[in-house]
Amino acid sequence: MAKVKCPECGEEIETTGIITVCPGCNADMRHVMEEVGHERAERMKTIARDDSVTTHEFIVRTRDLRKIYVMGEVEVPALRDVDLDVRRGEYLSIMGPSGSGKSTLFNMIGGLDKPTGGRCFIEEVDMAQLDAFELAWLRCRKIGYIFQTFNLIPVMTALENVTLPMIFAGMGTDEMMDRGRELLELVGLDDRLDHKPYELSGGQQQRVAVARALANAPAIILADEPTGNLDLQTGKEIIDLLKELNQESGVTVISATHDLKMIDVSDRIVHIRDGEVERIEHRADLKLEIGTLGSEIEDAE
Amino acid sequence: MLDVKGLARLVGGGAEEGAKIQRQMTLPWGDAFRISLRNVTIRLGRAFITASGIVLGIAFLSSVWTGAVIQEGLERSERAHLEELAQATAVGGADEKSTQDLIAAAEQARKSRASRQAWLVVMSLLVCGVGITNAMLMSVTERFQEIGTMKCLGALDNFIVRLFLIEAALLGVLGSLLGALLGHMAMLGIFAIRERTFSVAAKMDWSQMLFYLVIAVLIGTVLSLIAAIAPAIRAARMRPAVALQSEI
Ligand SMILES: Nc1ncnc2c1ncn2[C@@H]1O[C@H](COP(=O)(O)OP(=O)(O)OP(=O)(O)O)[C@@H](O)[C@H]1O
Ligand SMILES: [Mg+2]
Numbered sequence: 098m099a100k101v102k103c104p105e106c107g108e109e110i111e112t113t114g115i116i117t118v119c120p121g122c123n124a125d126m127r128h129v130m131e132e133v134g135h136e137r138a139e140r141m142k143t144i145a146r147d148d149s150v151t152t153h154e155f156i157v158r159t160r161d162l163r164k165i166y167v168m169g170e171v172e173v174p175a176l177r178d179v180d181l182d183v184r185r186g187e188y189l190s191i192m193g194p195s196g197s198g199k200s201t202l203f204n205m206i207g208g209l210d211k212p213t214g215g216r217c218f219i220e221e222v223d224m225a226q227l228d229a230f231e232l233a234w235l236r237c238r239k240i241g242y243i244f245q246t247f248n249l250i251p252v253m254t255a256l257e258n259v260t261l262p263m264i265f266a267g268m269g270t271d272e273m274m275d276r277g278r279e280l281l282e283l284v285g286l287d288d289r290l291d292h293k294p295y296e297l298s299g300g301q302q303q304r305v306a307v308a309r310a311l312a313n314a315p316a317i318i319l320a321d322e323p324t325g326n327l328d329l330q331t332g333k334e335i336i337d338l339l340k341e342l343n344q345e346s347g348v349t350v351i352s353a354t355h356d357l358k359m360i361d362v363s364d365r366i367v368h369i370r371d372g373e374v375e376r377i378e379h380r381a382d383l384k385l386e387i388g389t390l391g392s393e394i395e396d397a398e
Numbered sequence: 399m400l401d402v403k404g405l406a407r408l409v410g411g412g413a414e415e416g417a418k419i420q421r422q423m424t425l426p427w428g429d430a431f432r433i434s435l436r437n438v439t440i441r442l443g444r445a446f447i448t449a450s451g452i453v454l455g456i457a458f459l460s461s462v463w464t465g466a467v468i469q470e471g472l473e474r475s476e477r478a479h480l481e482e483l484a485q486a487t488a489v490g491g492a493d494e495k496s497t498q499d500l501i502a503a504a505e506q507a508r509k510s511r512a513s514r515q516a517w518l519v520v521m522s523l524l525v526c527g528v529g530i531t532n533a534m535l536m537s538v539t540e541r542f543q544e545i546g547t548m549k550c551l552g553a554l555d556n557f558i559v560r561l562f563l564i565e566a567a568l569l570g571v572l573g574s575l576l577g578a579l580l581g582h583m584a585m586l587g588i589f590a591i592r593e594r595t596f597s598v599a600a601k602m603d604w605s606q607m608l609f610y611l612v613i614a615v616l617i618g619t620v621l622s623l624i625a626a627i628a629p630a631i632r633a634a635r636m637r638p639a640v641a642l643q644s645e646i
Contacts, residue, residue, distance in 0.1 A: 230423065265552040
């Protein structure tokens with residue numbers, strides 16, 4: 098999000114950089130937006146950072162990943178032998194109906210839960226081999242999480258929420274504050290640093306969450322229905338923000354979603370159903386088959 | 399494919415920072431204290447409900463002890479009075495035996511009351527323990543989501559435990575201080591009304607009273623720490639996915 102001023106009527110507009118005309122006077126805003134875009138692109142480049150010495154082609158891989166929830170006598174298979182390779186720098190969406198296992202997959206990839214069977218690799222490291230400390234390290238520095246319910250710490254201000262992972266990472270106070278401010282500025286919340294979550298709108302809270310996910314310059318952003326609790330416009334802003342990050346800084350974005358707006362920005366879409374990968378679509382294919390996409394939207398709605 | 403050493407590469411990844419610094423995961427005590435204090439002060443109403451178990455238990459304990467100290471003070475002055483009387487009667491050669499009897503009877507009563515009091519103290523500690531354990535359990539359970547989130551951000555289990563123990567200690571100190579004062583004043587009031595005079599306060603041993611109050615606060619703090627340990631550890635050990643999923 099950026100604030101721009103219309104050169105014609107002087108109106109202040111808050112935008113992700115997608116508008117082309119001023120909503121006030123219909124003046125052409127394209128060159129202004131281009132400028133803003135360039136400026137942000139430069140800053141975005143360093144905000145997330147993939148600093149692995151070795152650069153494997155696949156940043157996340159799962160092999161025969163299986164998760165069975167046991168509830169008393171009943172066994173609920175939530176994931177059945179999922180094989181998934183996620184390329185470095187990819188924007189991947191995981192789509193599927195409710196209960197298909199999206200959140201379960203999110204938890205496995207994020208090291209938030211243990212699979213019943215199979216393996217999950219991050220940078221070719223088998224997560225099952227990591228001890229508690231290494232897992233915490235991974236969660237702190239390699240992965241940034243975004244949740245449907247925002248999950249900000251309610252007693253902390255926006256800035257404190259963003260700097261909390263930096264405390265865990267042992268960053269110095271000054272550096273931490275500077276980076277926290279910069280991140281919040283990048284998501285367009287520089288005037289909300291000291292606001293508590295309940296003083297922010299849903300979209301603003303989610304933007305704080307995006308800034309927090311970027312706290313320690315992760316290589317992967319994992320998002321579980323990041324737009325699920327937001328209205329259309331606000332959801333679009335978050336998606337644009339994620340896409341911008343993905344494009345400018347090369348951070349890998351993996352997002353579980355019902356949201357068809359995600360289709361436009363995704364490099365690949367993994368459809369899962371009943372815990373199995375049903376099919377994988379590439380954006381390149383999608384563009385060729387607009388007809389298929391149309392019918393799919395009808396299916397989903 | 400099974401590359402355990404891979405993490406070392408990840409960890410050592412930051413070219414400009416050394417691997418040691420990168421491995422570090424910290425929650426400095428200062429920050430932990432700040433976060434815990436914030437949790438207490440911002441959710442003051444909630445904190446007070448949590449602390450009410452401590453306040454009640456310690457108030458009970460403190461009232462029992464205050465009663466004992468007042469009673470002792472009263473008896474001491476009465477005994478002094480009786481001994482004076484005994485001396486006077488001895489000089490007068492009158493009924494010496496009956497004043498001696500009175501003193502012995504008072505001694506007897508004191509002993510039986512002391513044992514009853516021990517029971518009351520044990521009871522009040524039980525009340526206190528149950529109240530605090532319950533309160534701590536609730537304050538941990540209702541924050542599962544927050545704990546899960548913190549673990550996603552890289553918190554180690556012991557960070558979570560640390561935060562809850564600091565919070566328990568803060569609640570313990572404040573709650574038992576309040577409880578000790580409340581119980582003390584209530585008992586003082588009751589005795590003042592019963593004896594129809596504020597001289598009870600003058601007759602009591604204040605240094606002993608202060609000692610008891612300090613002990614009561616200590617007990618309250620230690621009890622709330624003990625009560626918080628188990629739920630805090632249990633919550634900290636939860637897998638983040640489970641913690642995040644739990645609804646309140
Ligand atoms: N903790 C749990 N215990 C038992 N069963 C579970 C648990 N979590 C998920 N499940 C089951 O696993 C399956 C997959 O759930 P999951 O939450 O991954 O679905 P989802 O695709 O994220 O759905 P939604 O779009 O509604 O969020 C469901 O059938 C669900 O009932
Ligand atoms: Mg879900």
